[in-house]
Amino acid sequence: MRQKLILERTNEIRCELNKVWDITKQYWYPLFECTREDLISFDSNYIMKSKK
Template identity: 50%
Template sequence: MQKVIIPEEVSISLRKDMERIWDIRQPYWYPLFDCSREDLIAFNSEYIESEEKLKEIITLLKHHGVEQVIEFLETGGTYNLQVSNLYPYYYYNGDFTGSEGFWTSQNMDWIIYASHEGTITFGGEWLINKIKPLWSDWKSNLEWDTKNQ
């Protein structure tokens, strides 16, 4: 997975924009902390963490015109990567990293958040509207979600 480090001064500005746009007020985000945004859905990570779902997520993003992804890791690193190299999970390729992460693009009209509690949150009305019909069993995998019950 090839990543390009984003310089700290740029990273700080991007993170502030992401936090403002997505109402991220704590180090951890929805569903671990409430958020005023309604265009969110939080799944149990076991439901999302498969090669099939990863390919579907990447395809949805590509069809939306996403080519580059910004990755914000809890460990402090911020990176640019190609959408085809997206791996938005708390475990990287089966390895425990202990690092939560946020993934979005430059225009920040979508977001993915992987938590240490076994949740993966998707944000953005367009993305959620594509996910729900694609994954017909989505309602049975929302243990932590309070916005879509």
């Protein structure tokens, strides 16, 4: 079942996502820095191992 969220609830959800995921700009990690240390945009170690 699809529901349309009211604007107030949408803003609440967006604010919560921004807090949890450290979204401070229009674009999010990895395009901008973030303070979270548990995120990997891509695993370069894996890529380098695959090349060998």
